[in-house]
Amino acid sequence: MGKFDNKIVLVTGGASGMGKRMTELLVEEGAYVIAADINKELLDVVSQHEMVEGKLLNVMSEDDWKKAVEEIVADHGRIDVLINNAGISSEKHMDDVTIEDWDLMMRINGFGPFAGMKHVLPQMVNQQSGSVVNISSYTAMVGMGANTYTASKGAVRAISRAASTQFGRFGIRVNAVFPGVIKTPMTENLSESSEVLQRLIQATPLQRLGEADDVARSVLFLASDDASYITGAELVIDGGFSAQ
């Protein structure tokens, strides 16, 4: 028996990095996964598994969300779990940030998860059950990087908490996770030998960077019935960095 047997799970950014690892683990636990992403090539790879359906969805587009939710409900009748994981990053210094940079970051990393909840939560309310996990970042917890990325992940933190209080009465749980620096395509331009990265590893109590698997397993826990009395929680997955 898998922990996600007969569950319909929607993972945004499900074609790469942490989202891909979540998709793999969810399938191992019996889920039917809709991996939603803008990268068609990568989607074709993950959707080779019979329990994974690749769906082109740009989280910035309200029309895409509407269409995706309608199709999933028409095909499967329900959505048990939503994992808002798609995102982009930027280390651009505050001085160099333009309004266009701000708008794009907030549209993908902020509006994306917001729109996901806006369109999926009504279906979960109909079902009187559901679980949402939003992927924020440790930068929303500690004073790291005064940039658009940090701002967008702060928005994810705030809306997750608020949604948990508003939707609990419908049997819906909303939790957020806060990964530290995790080895994925997003961070691959950071070289392990670089001075900055070495300093970061030395400053991390567990003395290593995170793996996609570290985050995916925590997300699965929060999404699963094992976390049945957990909502509004903020789980930091950063090797202890922010505990200092």
Ligand SMILES: NC(=O)c1ccc[n+]([C@@H]2O[C@H](COP(=O)([O-])OP(=O)(O)OC[C@H]3O[C@@H](n4cnc5c(N)ncnc54)[C@H](O)[C@@H]3O)[C@@H](O)[C@H]2O)c1
């Ligand atoms: N890697 C890290 O160190 C780290 C740390 C904290 C938080 N995060 C967050 O974790 C999440 C996953 O990141 P990752 O490291 O696996 O990165 P990744 O780049 O490997 O994966 C991100 C996925 O999101 C997709 N995506 C980007 N824009 C999209 C859009 N508009 N619509 C739909 N899909 C879109 C990409 O195509 C890609 O498949 C992101 O929200 C990221 O901000 C990452």
